[in-house]
Amino acid sequence: MVFDPSSLNNFLLIAAAWGGAFIASFWLSLLVWTYRDIRSRVKDPLVRILAVLVVAVLFLPGIVVYLILRPPQTMEEEYQHMLEEEALLQAIEERSACPGCGRHTAEDWIVCPNCHTKLMKNCHACDRLLKLSWSLCPYCATPEPGKRREDISIKEAIQSVEINELEEVDDVIEEDEVNDVVELDEVDDLDNSGDGEELDDLSDEDLINAL
Numbered sequence: 001m002v003f004d005p006s007s008l009n010n011f012l013l014i015a016a017a018w019g020g021a022f023i024a025s026f027w028l029s030l031l032v033w034t035y036r037d038i039r040s041r042v043k044d045p046l047v048r049i050l051a052v053l054v055v056a057v058l059f060l061p062g063i064v065v066y067l068i069l070r071p072p073q074t075m076e077e078e079y080q081h082m083l084e085e086e087a088l089l090q091a092i093e094e095r096s097a098c099p100g101c102g103r104h105t106a107e108d109w110i111v112c113p114n115c116h117t118k119l120m121k122n123c124h125a126c127d128r129l130l131k132l133s134w135s136l137c138p139y140c141a142t143p144e145p146g147k148r149r150e151d152i153s154i155k156e157a158i159q160s161v162e163i164n165e166l167e168e169v170d171d172v173i174e175e176d177e178v179n180d181v182v183e184l185d186e187v188d189d190l191d192n193s194g195d196g197e198e199l200d201d202l203s204d205e206d207l208i209n210a211l
Contacts, residue, residue, distance in 0.1 A: 030055055030063055041071040 031052055038051040051070070055062040073081070096105050100117030108129060110120045120129045125142035136143050 027056075027059060030059070034063065034066055038066075038070065040074045040076070043075070 034055045035048065035052050038048045042048065051066055055066055058065065096107055096119075097103065098105050098112040098115060098117055098119065100112060100115040103112070103114050105112055105119060108120075110122075110129070111118055118132065121132055122128070123130055123137040123140065123142060124145060126137060126140040128137065128139045130137060134144075
């Protein structure tokens with residue numbers, strides 16, 4: 001078999017062309033991957049451009065440098081981590097503790113069983129549990145005794161006054177009705193007693209004549 005140098009040169013040219021195309025495509029894919037990755041990690045456009053330039057100039061060493069210097073977490077991962085921390089802090093803050101001894105207490109406890117510190121109070125209108133610092137019941141909108149509402153409107157004030165007046169009128173009417181019933185009972189008692197006395201005064205002959 002006769003060796004042909006021209007065929008070897010053609011083969012080398014084809015291999016070099018394929019190799020160059022592969023390296024170019026691999027270099028371009030690294031640039032695209034670097035841009036997508038840095039875009040998901042930082043918002044600064046200058047940092048994005050610098051990361052792509054490092055990979056474009058240094059190629060494989062540049063991608064190694066980028067992997068070392070890039071932020072460890074993406075913005076979405078940082079956001080999820082921040083939400084988890086906020087949820088944990090909120091759970092810790094919402095966990096009720098006794099102001100006297102600092103031990104864990106339940107939400108429906110009125111008194112701490114450890115140090116006997118008062119934790120809650122009852123609404124005098126609806127009997128729901130309220131915090132000690134609340135001056136107004138959020139369930140029935142009733143202010144605590146001895147305290148007035150600062151933000152009450154004129155309409156609400158008029159309605160409360162009308163309700164109080166109606167309640168007073170109803171109380172007066174009920175008292176009048178009770179007094180009338182008592183007076184009627186007394187009159188009936190007097191009539192019955194008078195009839196009995198008249199019958200006692202009559203003689204037997206008068207009763208027979210009356211019958």
